[in-house]
Amino acid sequence: MSNDWNSRTKLVHGGIRRSQYNEVSEALFLTQGFVYDNAEQAEARFLEAGPDEFIYARYGNPTVAMFEDRIAGLEGAEDAFACASGMAAVQGALMALLKAGDHVVAARALFGSCLFILENILPKFGVEVTLVDGTDLEAWRAAVREDTRLCFFESMSNPTLEIVDIAGVAEIAHAVGALVVSDNVFSTPIYSDAIAQGADIVTYSATKHIDGQGRVLGGVILGPKEIIRGPIEAFMKHTGGALSPFNAWVLLKGLETMDLRVRAQTATAQHLAEKLEGNPALSRVIYPGLASHAQHDLAMRQLGAGGTVLSFDIRGGREAAFAFLNLLEIAVISNNLGDAKTIATPPAFTTHQRLPDDQKQILGITPGLIRLSCGLEDPQDLLRDLEAALEHATGGQG
Numbered sequence: 001m002s003n004d005w006n007s008r009t010k011l012v013h014g015g016i017r018r019s020q021y022n023e024v025s026e027a028l029f030l031t032q033g034f035v036y037d038n039a040e041q042a043e044a045r046f047l048e049a050g051p052d053e054f055i056y057a058r059y060g061n062p063t064v065a066m067f068e069d070r071i072a073g074l075e076g077a078e079d080a081f082a083c084a085s086g087m088a089a090v091q092g093a094l095m096a097l098l099k100a101g102d103h104v105v106a107a108r109a110l111f112g113s114c115l116f117i118l119e120n121i122l123p124k125f126g127v128e129v130t131l132v133d134g135t136d137l138e139a140w141r142a143a144v145r146e147d148t149r150l151c152f153f154e155s156m157s158n159p160t161l162e163i164v165d166i167a168g169v170a171e172i173a174h175a176v177g178a179l180v181v182s183d184n185v186f187s188t189p190i191y192s193d194a195i196a197q198g199a200d201i202v203t204y205s206a207t208k209h210i211d212g213q214g215r216v217l218g219g220v221i222l223g224p225k226e227i228i229r230g231p232i233e234a235f236m237k238h239t240g241g242a243l244s245p246f247n248a249w250v251l252l253k254g255l256e257t258m259d260l261r262v263r264a265q266t267a268t269a270q271h272l273a274e275k276l277e278g279n280p281a282l283s284r285v286i287y288p289g290l291a292s293h294a295q296h297d298l299a300m301r302q303l304g305a306g307g308t309v310l311s312f313d314i315r316g317g318r319e320a321a322f323a324f325l326n327l328l329e330i331a332v333i334s335n336n337l338g339d340a341k342t343i344a345t346p347p348a349f350t351t352h353q354r355l356p357d358d359q360k361q362i363l364g365i366t367p368g369l370i371r372l373s374c375g376l377e378d379p380q381d382l383l384r385d386l387e388a389a390l391e392h393a394t395g396g397q398g
C-alpha cells in the first residue's frame with residue numbers, strides 16, 4: 001500500500017492480496033488450514049512464518065490479513081491484530097500487556113464490559129485498578145504511580161460523550177513509563193488520530209462503524225509491530241479470539257464505504273443536535289459538535305467533528321423516555337451503534353442497567369437519557385420522527 005494515499009483510497013485498495021485469478025473484489029478464503037508442499041516446508045513455517053505464509057486461521061488467514069493491513073493503514077499504525085469482537089480486542093490488549101503486580105489507571109466512564117474486565121477480571125490476576133474521571137488531567141496525574149503499567153480509556157465515552165484528552169493523558173502516562181490504550185469506538189476510525197496524538201495501542205469494535213450495517217461482530221488491536229506481533233499476537237493466537245475469515249470479508253467491504261457513511265452520519269448527528277437543542281421536552285442535549293458541549297474545543301482539536309452519536313435527556317424520566325421510544329417510527333430501539341439504521345437506546349435500562357444507582361448518577365446516566373446513533377436515513381425524516389415522538393411522549397410540552 002502506498003503511504004501517500006489519502007484515507008479514502010486506503011479504505012478501498014489498502015491491504016489487498018490477489019489470488020492467481022486476479023479477482024477485483026477481495027477473495028473470501030474460508031479455510032481454517034493451509035496445505036504444505038512437503039514436510040520440510042511445514043517444519044520451516046512452524047519455525048518462522050513469513051508475512052504471506054499461513055498456518056492456521058486462529059493465527060492468521062489471508063482475508064483476515066487484508067482486513068488488518070487495511071485498517072492499520074487508515075489508523076497510521078504499524079500493525080494490527082484482528083479479533084472476534086471488540087471485547088476480544090480490549091481483553092486481548094489488557095491481558096497481553098499486564099501481569100500480576102501491575103497497576104492500571106482507567107477512566108470511570110466505560111462500556112459495561114470494559115468495566116467488567118477492569119473491576120472483576122484483572123484484580124483476580126493480581127492487577128490493581130484505579131478509576132478516575134477521564135476528563136480531569138489532574139486526576140490522571142494524581143493516580144499514576146511508579147508501578148503504573150497502563151492507562152486505559154474510551155477516547156469518547158458511552159453514553160455521555162465525554163472526551164478524554166489523548167495527548168494530555170499520554171504525557172502523564174509516558175512520564176512513568178506506562179502504555180496508553182485507547183478504546184476508540186465512539187471517535188470512529190475516520191476521525192481518530194489517536195496514535196499521532198500519543199496513544200500506544202488503539203482498539204476498535206469493528207461491529208460498530210467498520211461493519212456499519214449490523215451484520216457481524218469483529219474487533220481489532222492496532223499499534224507498533226513490536227507489540228502487535230509480540231505479546232498481542234502471542235496472547236491472541238493461543239487464547240482463541242481470532243476473527244472469522246467470513247467476518248473479515250464483510251468488514252473489508254464495510255471499510256470501502258466507511259468514510260462516506262461516517263461523514264454522512266456525523267452530518268446528520270450535528271444537524272439533529274442543533275435542531276433538538278432548546279426543545280422544551282429535553283433538559284439537555286449532549287453532542288461534542290455543539291458549542292455547548294463542555295469539551296467542544298478539545299473535540300474539535302482532537303477529532304475535528306462531533307461523531308455519529310448524540311445523547312439527550314427527556315423531561316419526565318423513565319415514563320417519558322419509554323413513551324418516546326415506543327412512538328418512534330423510523331429510529332429503531334436497539335443497542336448497537338454506527339449502523340445504517342438510526343438506533344435509539346435508553347442506557348439506564350439496557351447497556352448500563354446493572355450499574356449501581358450511585359454510579360449512574362456520577363456518570364450522568366439518568367432515566368430520561370436516550371443515546372441516538374444516527375444512521376443513513378434522510379435527516380429531515382429523522383428530525384420529524386424525533387420531534388413528533390417527543391411532543392406526544394411529553395404531553396405536548398415539546
Ligand SMILES: *Cc1c(COP(=O)(O)O)cnc(C)c1O
Pocket residue numbers: 085086087088090111113114154158183185186205206207208217218219
Ligand atoms: C461495542 C463496544 C465494545 C465491544 O465491542 P463488541 O464488538 O460488542 O464486543 C467495546 N467498547 C466500546 C466503546 C463499544 O462501543
